[in-house]
Amino acid sequence: MNDKILRQSIVDELDFEPSIDAANIGVAVDNGIVTLTGHVGSYTERLAAEKAARKVRGVRGVVEEIKVRFAGEAPPRDEDLARRAVQMLDWSVSVPPNAIQVKVQDGWVTLTGEVAWQYQKEEAQAALKRLSGVAGIINMIEVKPAASATDVRAKIEAALKRNAEVEADAIKVTVKDAKVTLEGKVHAWHERNLVENAAWSAPGVRSVVDHLTLT
Incomplete structure (x- = not known):
């Protein structure tokens, strides 16, 4: 999918999402990397815009530069x-x-x-x-770290194997000092999110480094 078509798909998705007023959101795409600019009325709407962009097939990454502007009453102190x-x-x-x-x-x-x-x-x-x-x-x-590296890795690998949407054998999990590094290949952005969520679900994980590649 070329950038022009991808940009239009993202614009359509933002317009489709009822929780977003997309009138003041700008969308730019460069080699699959999406940059969102402009302004919205709340932090929740800002998060929703980023989530909507990530859902579109072909998106490789999102740079979110949307500002929050409060309409009507002045924001609280x-x-x-x-x-x-x-x-x-x-x-x-x-x-x-x-x-x-x-x-x-x-x-x-x-x-x-x-x-x-x-x-x-x-x-x-x-x-x-x-x-x-x-x-x-x-x-x-x-x-706080709450488990050994071996226990954390075993729990993550078990979670990946339980998930029918993830090809667990294609994922390598490394744990050091409560930091999880993920390597391997996934077929879609949502599969990548599933793998990251499995890593974060293990007790004591303090950070996750995602080196997964989309195929």
Whole structure:
């Protein structure tokens, strides 16, 4: 698929997605790499635009440069937004109490702290992404190592073999210092995401390096 056709497919997908007002989103494609520019009304809409672009067949990567502009009322003060963010984290049953610290500057929320599982890191961010006034979230929460490298690799490989959509024998998993490196070949972007999700699902994983190639 050439870049011109791919760009039109992405524009159509953005227009099709009901949660996105695509009127102010620009799309450029260069050798399968998509750059999204322009502005939207919320952080949730910004995430939705990136997700929609990634769904289109032929996309090799996405550079997301969309800005959040709040219409109507002025956005909340940083201190008010920080207070509401802390409350949202306190209400989340998936986030350990007092484990996360919140910093807000110009509407951007930075999360720091330590948790035991990757899903807790993701849930902390998910709890805040719909919060009114958030321009963006920087998730710097660390996941504590909770298992040996051998155990982590075995759990990831077992998860890959259970998934019917993944050719597990084509994937090489290496674990060192709680960092997982994925190598091998996959046939589609969604398959790549499945492999990454399997890696993140293992306890104690702190980072995932994706060296998978699309065939």
